[in-house]
Amino acid sequence: xxxxxxxxxxxxxxxxxxxxxxxxxxxxxxxxxxxxxxxxxxxxxxxxxxxxxxxxxxxxxxxxxxxxxxxxxxxxxxxxxxxxxxxxxxxxxxxxxxxxxxxxxxxxxxxxxxxxxxxxxxxxxxx
Numbered sequence: 001x002x003x004x005x006x007x008x009x010x011x012x013x014x015x016x017x018x019x020x021x022x023x024x025x026x027x028x029x030x031x032x033x034x035x036x037x038x039x040x041x042x043x044x045x046x047x048x049x050x051x052x053x054x055x056x057x058x059x060x061x062x063x064x065x066x067x068x069x070x071x072x073x074x075x076x077x078x079x080x081x082x083x084x085x086x087x088x089x090x091x092x093x094x095x096x097x098x099x100x101x102x103x104x105x106x107x108x109x110x111x112x113x114x115x116x117x118x119x120x121x122x123x124x125x126x127x
Contacts (some may be wrong), residue, residue, distance in 0.1 A: 004045070
């Protein structure tokens with residue numbers, strides 16, 4: 001299916017096969033056929049416009065990936081959580097928090113809060 005006409009007339013099995021080729025996995029089991037058609041049609045339109053559908057947002061603007069914030073060894077991160085100030089020190093390989101070395105800020109955020117958090121978001125360094 002490379003044209004909009006083919007997508008609008010295809011049965012669910014054909015749409016599912018196209019979905020698998022495109023996204024390298026089966027469509028979600030509860031997805032409505034009409035939604036599958038819209039997603040696949042959008043993909044065809046983007047390809048016909050010469051754009052990579054995986055690098056363009058649904059608004060049609062190019063998505064840019066920002067490089068992660070570079071933290072230099074020795075940097076101190078402070079975060080107040082429930083009345084307590086927590087300090088993390090950036091190491092050459094990992095992070096020091098409360099005398100323990102962690103591989104990620106997310107692991108530290110989880111240790112502090114007891115729930116899964118994005119470490120960069122928790123410490124306010126996510127752009």
